[in-house]
Structures are given as C-alpha cells and as structure tokens.
Amino acid sequence: MTSFEAIAAGPWGAALAIAAMAAVTFFCRIAGVVVMSRVRITPRMERGLRALPGSIIMATILPVVLDNGLPAMIALTVTVLTMVFTRFDLAALFVGLGTLSLIRALGF
Incomplete structure (x- = not known):
C-alpha cells in the first residue's frame, strides 16, 4: 500500500475528499466569473443567460418526471x-407538490 492509499483509506480520507471537492467547486465558480468578465454581453446573450436557470432545472427534473x-x-x-x-416560485412549488400529493392520495 502506497502512502497516498494509506492516507486515503485512513481517518483523513473523507476530509481530503471533501477538501478536494470544495477546491474544484471553488475553481469552477471562479473560472466562470473570470471567463464571463471577458465576454461582451449582447442582448441575445443576456436573454440566453436569463433562461439558463430554468433550463438547468428542467434538465435536472425531467428525467425524474419521466421515470415517475x-x-x-x-x-x-x-x-x-x-x-x-404568477411568476412566484414558492406558489408554483406548493401548487405542484399539492397536485402530485392529491394525485397520489387518489390512488393514481
């Protein structure tokens, strides 16, 4: 067993993994800020950036929805x-969860 394997398998392994993931996450976020600071934001790009959070949420949720x-x-x-x-996130969340709960309660 090499020294790295011994450390990774020991009590410090989890802490090192968490520290490595935190560092990678930090550098990815900083890289996005650095890259976007050098890009000229056109109206078309601004519309795309405004649509991005919804697109990410749909890409995350859609496979789960299709499975269920x-x-x-x-x-x-x-x-x-x-x-x-409504353009109100919490209202949409509560209505969606309520709808699913009602459908499940009715046995569908």
Missing part, C-alpha cells in the same frame, strides 16, 4: 403553468 409517469407529468405541467401565470 403520468402523475409527475401532470404535476410538472401544473407547476409550469402556475409559474407562467
């Missing part, structure tokens, strides 16, 4: 419609 079938698809549709009409 029709009740989850209905709840997601209701959530998106609530967000479109």
